[in-house]
Amino acid sequence: MKELVERIKKLYPEPTVELNFSNPFELLVALILSARCTDKRTNIITKELFKRYPTPKDLAEAPVEEIDKIISSCSMHNTKSKNLKALSEILVRDFNGEVPKSLEELTKLPGVGRKTANILLSMAYGIPAIGVDTHVKRLAYRLGISKSENPEGIEEDIKKAVPKEDWIVFYTGLILHGRRVCKARKPNCDGCPLNDICPKIGVK
DNA sequence: CTCCCGATAT
DNA sequence: ATATCAGGAG
Numbered sequence: 001m002k003e004l005v006e007r008i009k010k011l012y013p014e015p016t017v018e019l020n021f022s023n024p025f026e027l028l029v030a031l032i033l034s035a036r037c038t039d040k041r042t043n044i045i046t047k048e049l050f051k052r053y054p055t056p057k058d059l060a061e062a063p064v065e066e067i068d069k070i071i072s073s074c075s076m077h078n079t080k081s082k083n084l085k086a087l088s089e090i091l092v093r094d095f096n097g098e099v100p101k102s103l104e105e106l107t108k109l110p111g112v113g114r115k116t117a118n119i120l121l122s123m124a125y126g127i128p129a130i131g132v133d134t135h136v137k138r139l140a141y142r143l144g145i146s147k148s149e150n151p152e153g154i155e156e157d158i159k160k161a162v163p164k165e166d167w168i169v170f171y172t173g174l175i176l177h178g179r180r181v182c183k184a185r186k187p188n189c190d191g192c193p194l195n196d197i198c199p200k201i202g203v204k
Numbered sequence: 205c206t207c208c209c210g211a212t213a214t
Numbered sequence: 215a216t217a218t219c220a221g222g223a224g
Contacts, residue, residue, distance in 0.1 A: 019220075035221040041211065042220085075219080076208045083222090113222045133220045151221095175220065184218060185214065 001161045003197060004143065005170055011193060012173035017123050020046060024099040024124035025056055025091070029084060031116045037074045045071050056097045060088035083111030101125050114151060128167045130155045135178030136171055142182060144199040 019034060020043045021027040029049065034042045049070050053059040059067070068081035087109045091097055099120070100106055106117035119131035130136070132151035136158075140146040146157035162170050178184075181192050187203055189195055 017220080031220070032222095034219085036208090036219055037210080038212070038219050040219095073210060075210050076221085077210075079208055079222085111222065115221065119220070131220080134218085135220070179220085 001145070004145070004194070005162055005166055007194060007197070008173035008177065009166065009169055012176045013169070015123065015168045015172040016176060017119065017172070018176075018179070019043060021124075024120065026050055027124045028087075028099050028112070028116070028120055029059075031119055032083060032087075032111045033071060033074055033080055035080075036076065041074060045074055056088040056091040059084060060092050080111065086110045087112070099124065101127065103129075114155075118155075122168045123172075126168075128164050130158050130167055130171045131175075132158075132171075133175065134184070135175040135182075138184060139174045139178050139182055142187075142198065142201050142203055143194070144201055 017027070018039045019027065019030040021030050026046065030042055030046050033045055049067075052070065053062050053067075062085065064081055064085050067084055068077055071077045071081055071084075074080065090109060091099065095105075101121065103114070103117050103121065106112050106120060107114060115131050115133050118129040119133070121127040122129040122131065132140075132154050137151065137154060140154045140158065145161065146154040148154045148157060158171065159167065177194070181188050189198075189200065189203065192198070
């Protein structure tokens with residue numbers, strides 16, 4: 001496990017989110033849109049969305065049909081457009097237009113679950129957290145980091161096994177590795193720098 | 205557990 | 215043709 005952490009840190013030294021954003025609000029919106037949607041498409045959508053509605057106030061006052069039209073090429077756009085408007089209204093009304101900095105407050109927002117909250121806290125505010133998305137879940141399983149099926153269990157296993165100061169760089173490294181090498185459908189084990197220490201659990 | 209649900213890779 | 219894409223709510 002210690003060796004794995006060092007390798008991930010060396011391979012992906014800089015914590016990175018491949019979603020374009022310039023402030024916590026934009027990251028929050030991008031994360032909500034990115035559910036079951038490629039980051040490439042999310043970035044196309046957010047570019048237009050942020051141009052049209054730059055602030056929580058703008059998005060809160062926007063007609064939901066207009067939001068839906070802009071994000072229509074994204075999966076589950078009907079749900080997401082409603083959530084984005086409702087969430088923006090709450091930010092304006094209860095948080096002075098700012099994005100809150102606690103897991104409890106974030107997960108109360110419509111469309112914001114534990115994964116979105118943890119990634120936002122860590123990448124927008126630098127707060128140590130583990131965001132368990134589809135990549136972290138898959139790699140934690142294949143690499144034998146966690147036997148848990150649910151995200152919270154995986155989150156706890158990683159927190160116990162990795163020093164707190166490495167939480168962010170580790171989970172973001174897993175995500176980058178999952179996107180580039182250890183892909184869901186066709187993992188490139190032959191070209192994988194972790195090949196020699198990976199048990200490849202469940203990999204055909 | 206089901207529903208949401210467009211684009212893309214395989 | 216279908217699995218998958220930075221999931222969450224009911």
